[in-house]
Amino acid sequence: MNTMLRKSVLGIAGVAFTGGLFAGPVAAHADTTPVKTVAVAVVQADKPDASKLLPHGVPSNQSTIELNDEQVGNVKAIIAATKKAGMDERAAVVSIATALQESKLENLGHLGDRNDHDSQGLFQQRPSSGWGTVEQITDPEYSTLAFLKALKQVDGWQDMPLTEAAQTVQVSAYPDHYAQWEQQAADLVAQHWTS
Numbered sequence: 001m002n003t004m005l006r007k008s009v010l011g012i013a014g015v016a017f018t019g020g021l022f023a024g025p026v027a028a029h030a031d032t033t034p035v036k037t038v039a040v041a042v043v044q045a046d047k048p049d050a051s052k053l054l055p056h057g058v059p060s061n062q063s064t065i066e067l068n069d070e071q072v073g074n075v076k077a078i079i080a081a082t083k084k085a086g087m088d089e090r091a092a093v094v095s096i097a098t099a100l101q102e103s104k105l106e107n108l109g110h111l112g113d114r115n116d117h118d119s120q121g122l123f124q125q126r127p128s129s130g131w132g133t134v135e136q137i138t139d140p141e142y143s144t145l146a147f148l149k150a151l152k153q154v155d156g157w158q159d160m161p162l163t164e165a166a167q168t169v170q171v172s173a174y175p176d177h178y179a180q181w182e183q184q185a186a187d188l189v190a191q192h193w194t195s
Helices: 001-030 069-085 089-103 140-150 161-170 177-192
Strands: none
Touching: 069 089, 069 140, 069 177, 089 140, 089 161, 089 177, 140 161, 161 177
């Protein structure tokens, strides 16, 4: 009987000890410090940051045109190709402004006597200059990717004024004309980047 009593007392002591380990230290060391709430800035993810779209501000003498469904479709194709190329919103602004100047965002075929050499497509790229075949350069995705590939090779294009970056790729007879489309291009990217 003495052995049985000793086992019972030891059993109760063991349960009390084990319970103390699980409940005691946790309760004794529980953090009772009140939780502080901190205000967090919320960035609206549905529109790109305007400072990324127009890092140099808006040049003077901006032009704008009303776009039809085909032109809006080409804007969306340029944005999709820009994303596919792994480039940011600013690259899309440069691309769209360039296409606005070159073709008013119309996927132009050969214009006969009105054609500038053999220039075609959104960016008026020339097969004879190595931009691709007529079929390729009149494909909005291909022509945009070709433009962006050339843009990536321009050292520091991200820090250049838009017209300078576009001109370095396009080598136009009118190098300053790209700047007039910067605001509309930025507005189009802001509107369609996440659509």
